[in-house]
Amino acid sequence: MNEIASNGNMKILRLPTVKRLPTYLHILKRLEQEGHEYVSTTALINELDFKPILVRKDLVFMGIPGKPRMGYALKDMIAAIESYLGWNNTDEAFLVGVGSLGHALLGHKPFEENGLKIIAGFDIDPKKVGAVIHGKKIFHLSKLSEMVKRMGVRVGIITVPWQEAQHVADVLVEAGIWGIWNFSMVKLKTPPDVVCHNESLSSGLAVFSVKMNKMRDSH
Amino acid sequence: MNEIASNGNMKILRLPTVKRLPTYLHILKRLEQEGHEYVSTTALINELDFKPILVRKDLVFMGIPGKPRMGYALKDMIAAIESYLGWNNTDEAFLVGVGSLGHALLGHKPFEENGLKIIAGFDIDPKKVGAVIHGKKIFHLSKLSEMVKRMGVRVGIITVPWQEAQHVADVLVEAGIWGIWNFSMVKLKTPPDVVCHNESLSSGLAVFSVKMNKMRDSH
DNA sequence: TAGATTGTTAATCGATTAACAATC
DNA sequence: TAGATTGTTAATCGATTAACAATC
Numbered sequence: 001m002n003e004i005a006s007n008g009n010m011k012i013l014r015l016p017t018v019k020r021l022p023t024y025l026h027i028l029k030r031l032e033q034e035g036h037e038y039v040s041t042t043a044l045i046n047e048l049d050f051k052p053i054l055v056r057k058d059l060v061f062m063g064i065p066g067k068p069r070m071g072y073a074l075k076d077m078i079a080a081i082e083s084y085l086g087w088n089n090t091d092e093a094f095l096v097g098v099g100s101l102g103h104a105l106l107g108h109k110p111f112e113e114n115g116l117k118i119i120a121g122f123d124i125d126p127k128k129v130g131a132v133i134h135g136k137k138i139f140h141l142s143k144l145s146e147m148v149k150r151m152g153v154r155v156g157i158i159t160v161p162w163q164e165a166q167h168v169a170d171v172l173v174e175a176g177i178w179g180i181w182n183f184s185m186v187k188l189k190t191p192p193d194v195v196c197h198n199e200s201l202s203s204g205l206a207v208f209s210v211k212m213n214k215m216r217d218s219h
Numbered sequence: 220m221n222e223i224a225s226n227g228n229m230k231i232l233r234l235p236t237v238k239r240l241p242t243y244l245h246i247l248k249r250l251e252q253e254g255h256e257y258v259s260t261t262a263l264i265n266e267l268d269f270k271p272i273l274v275r276k277d278l279v280f281m282g283i284p285g286k287p288r289m290g291y292a293l294k295d296m297i298a299a300i301e302s303y304l305g306w307n308n309t310d311e312a313f314l315v316g317v318g319s320l321g322h323a324l325l326g327h328k329p330f331e332e333n334g335l336k337i338i339a340g341f342d343i344d345p346k347k348v349g350a351v352i353h354g355k356k357i358f359h360l361s362k363l364s365e366m367v368k369r370m371g372v373r374v375g376i377i378t379v380p381w382q383e384a385q386h387v388a389d390v391l392v393e394a395g396i397w398g399i400w401n402f403s404m405v406k407l408k409t410p411p412d413v414v415c416h417n418e419s420l421s422s423g424l425a426v427f428s429v430k431m432n433k434m435r436d437s438h
Numbered sequence: 439t440a441g442a443t444t445g446t447t448a449a450t451c452g453a454t455t456a457a458c459a460a461t462c
Numbered sequence: 463t464a465g466a467t468t469g470t471t472a473a474t475c476g477a478t479t480a481a482c483a484a485t486c
Contacts, residue, residue, distance in 0.1 A: 016477065018429050022421035026381070026404045040443060047406055049417075052443095053479065060445065068444045068485040085425055086432045100353065104323030114424055134319065155431070162245070179431045181423075185245045187266055195434045197427040198268075199420075202241035204400075205333055206304055208416040210237050212374070212398045213305045215414045235453065259467060271467095272455060279469065287461040287468045 017058045018085075022114075023048065024055070025081050032074045040071030087115035092153050093181075096168045097160030098123040098131075098138055101183060101201075105159060107134035118157065120147070141168070148175035157181045158188075169196075236277045237304075241333075242267065243274070244300050251293045259290030306334035311372050312400075315387045316379030317342040317350075317357055320402060320420075324378060326353035337376065339366070360387070367394035376400045377407075388415075 027047045031039055041052035041059075048055070059072065064080045066072040082088045090112075095102055098121045105111070106121055121138040123129060129140045139147065147153070156172040158165055158180060165184035172180060179195035182188055190196045246266045250258055260271035260278075267274070278291065283299045285291040301307045309331075314321055317340045324330070325340055340357040342348060348359045358366065366372070375391040377384055377399060384403035391399060398414035401407055409415045 013429060013433065014477085015426060018425050019419075019422040022419060022425050023404065026421075042443075049406055051479070053445095054477090056443095056445065057478080066444050069442055070486080071443070085428045087428065091431070100323045100326035104319045107319035108420070110421060111424065114421065115428060116424060178434065179427065181427050185242065187268055193434070195427070195430045197423070197430055199423045199427075200238075200241060201327070201418075202245075202329060202333065203238040204416070204418045205330065205335060206237050206241050207234060208398065208400050208414070208418075209304045209306065209334060210232060211414045211416055212310070214232065215397065215412070233453085261467075270455070272469095273453090275467095275469065276454080285468050288466055289462080290467070 014061060017061050020050065020058060021081050021085060024058070025078065025085075025087075028074050028078050028081075032078065036074060038067075038071045038073055039077075040066075043071070085115070087113075090115050090117050091155050092151070093118045093155035093157055094120055094122060094144065094148065094153050095136075095157040095159060096122045096141065096144065096172075097158060097164070098125075098128045098133065099159060099161075102157075102159035103133060105157060105183075106136050116155065119151075119153070141171075144168075145171050145175040148172065148177060154178040155181065157183070159183045162186045233280060236280055239269065239277060240300050240304060243277070244297065244304075247293050247297050247300075251297065255293060257286075257290045257292055258296075260285075262290070304334070306332075309334050309336050310374050311370070312337045312374035312376055313339055313341060313363065313367065313372050314355075314376040314378060315341045315360065315363065315391075316377060316383070317344075317347045317352065318378060318380075321376075321378035322352060324376060324402075325355050335374065338370075338372070360390070363387075364390055364394040367391065367396060373397040374400065376402070378402045381405045 027044065028039070041055040044055055045052055059066065059077070062080055062084050064072060064077055093116055095105060095118050098106070102121060106118055111118065118136060120136055121133060122141050122144050123138055124141045128138050131138045148156075154177060156177045156179070158168050160168055162184045165182065165186050166188060169180055169182070169188040169190055173190055173194055177194065180188065180190065180197070182196060182198045185200065185202065187198070188196050246263065247258070260274040263274055264271055278285065278296070281299055281303050283291060283296055312335055314325060314337050317325070321340060325337055330337065337355060339355055340352060341360050341363050342357055343360045347357050350357045367375075373396060375396045375398070377387050379387055381403045384401065384405050385407060388399055388401070388407040388409055392409055392413055396413065399407065399409065399416070401415060401417045404419065404421070406417070407415055
C-alpha cells in the first residue's frame with residue numbers, strides 16, 4: 001500500500017522534503033560526533049524550524065524506521081539520507097564561468113563532501129585561463145567539449161553571465177553531459193534527457209527583502 | 220473584498236510568488252531594453268517554466284493591472300515588482316566571514332542593483348583583515364559592533380563556518396541590526412524583532428542530486 | 439504499568455490549475 | 463464582429479498539521 005517506503009528506488013520526488021534533507025544531515029552528523037546514538041523528532045526541533053510531525057513524515061517518506069520511546073538511530077538516518085541523495089558516491093563536474101560566483105563555488109568545500117567534485121574550471125578570459133584556483137586548473141572554453149567527452153564528466157555548472165548561458169549549455173549538451181546546474185538567470189533550452197536545475201540567489205534575496213519590508217512597516 | 224490588491228502595504232506574504240519575482244524582473248528588463256512596451260503572459264512563458272495563469276495570479280497578487288488583448292505594460296510591471304521587493308531603495312549591509320563564499324558575495328554585482336549594498340567585510344583572519352576585496356575593505360570582527368552602531372547599518376550577512384554563526388549573530392543583534400541573511404547551516408537564535416533568513420546552497424544541490432539520480436535510474 | 443515516541447489516518451491549509459466570463 | 467487576453471471563481475492538487483492508535 002505504501003508505495004514510497006516499500007519502493008527501493010523511490011522514484012517519487014517530494015521537493016519540499018528533499019530541500020530539508022541537508023539540514024537534517026548536518027544536525028545528525030553533529031549529534032553523532034557528540035556521541036549520541038539515537039535522536040527523537042521532538043529533540044531535533046531544538047535545532048530546527050520545523051514541527052516534529054513534519055520531520056517524521058519526511059523520514060517515513062524515505063523509509064527510515066524509528067523506535068517508539070527511543071527515536072531514530074543516527075547512523076541509519078545519516079546513511080539513508082546520504083544514499084537517498086546519492087551523496088555517498090561522487091560525481092565529477094566542470095564549472096564554466098570563473099567570475100566571483102564561479103570562483104567561490106570552485107572553493108566551496110561542502111560540495112565535495114556532498115558528492116560533487118568540481119575538477120576544473122573554464123572561461124574565455126585570457127587572464128583566467130591557465131590559472132589555478134582553489135587547486136583547480138582553469139581551461140579555455142574551447143577545450144570544454146573535448147574534455148567532457150574524453151574524461152566522461154557528467155555534470156556541468158554554469159556560472160557565466162546570462163548572455164552566454166545558453167551557448168555554454170549547448171556545448172555541454174553536445175558533449176554529452178547528463179546534468180546542468182545553472183546559476184544564470186535564464187531558462188535553458190535543453191533536451192529532455194538532460195537534467196537541468198536552476199539556482200537563483202536572487203530568489204533568496206527577494207524573500208529576505210520582503211521579510212525586511214514587512215518588519216519595517218510594522219515599526 | 221480583494222484585500223491584497225487593494226491594500227497598499229501588502230502585508231500578506233506569498234513566498235512562492237515572491238521567489239518568482241526576480242525571474243520576472245530579469246525577463247521584463249530584457250524585453251524593455253529590446254524596445255517592447257507590452258507583454259502578454261502567453262508570450263512570457265517562452266522564457267519561463269511557469270504556466271501563464273500562474274504569472275497572471277502573481278500579478279493580480281501585486282495589484283498590477285493588464286489590458287485585455289495587449290497584455291501588461293513593462294514599465295508598470297517593473298516598477299511594481301521593484302517597489303514590492305523594495306529594490307528601488309538601497310540597504311547597506313556588512314558581511315561577516317570572508318571565506319570563498321563571502322568573497323564571492325562581496326563581488327556579486329546583482330545585489331547592488333537589487334537594493335543591497337555590501338559596504339564592508341569582517342573576519343578574524345589576520346591575513347584577511349586590512350585587505351580590500353572587490354573594492355570593499357575588510358575589518359576585524361572586533362570592530363563590527365561599534366561600526367554597526369555608528370554607521371546605522373541595518374543588514375548583516377553571515378558567511379562564517381557554522382560553529383561561529385551564532386556568536387556573530389549575537390554580536391549583530393546586540394549592535395542593533397534589523398535583519399540577518401544567514402548562509403551558515405545552523406538555525407540562529409534571534410529575538411522576534413530581527414528578521415532572519417536562512418539561505419542554503421546545499422538544498423539546491425540536494426534537489427539537483429535527486430533529479431540526477433532519478434534520471435540515472437531511468438537509463 | 440505509565441509514559442514517551444513513532445507512524446497512520448484524517449483534516450486543514452495553501453498553491454496551482456482549469457473553466458469561463460469580461461474586456462478591448 | 464471575431465479573437466486574444468485579462469482576471470474571477472471554482473476545482474484540483476499537494477503539503478502541512480492534527481488527532482490518535484500502536485509500540486516499546
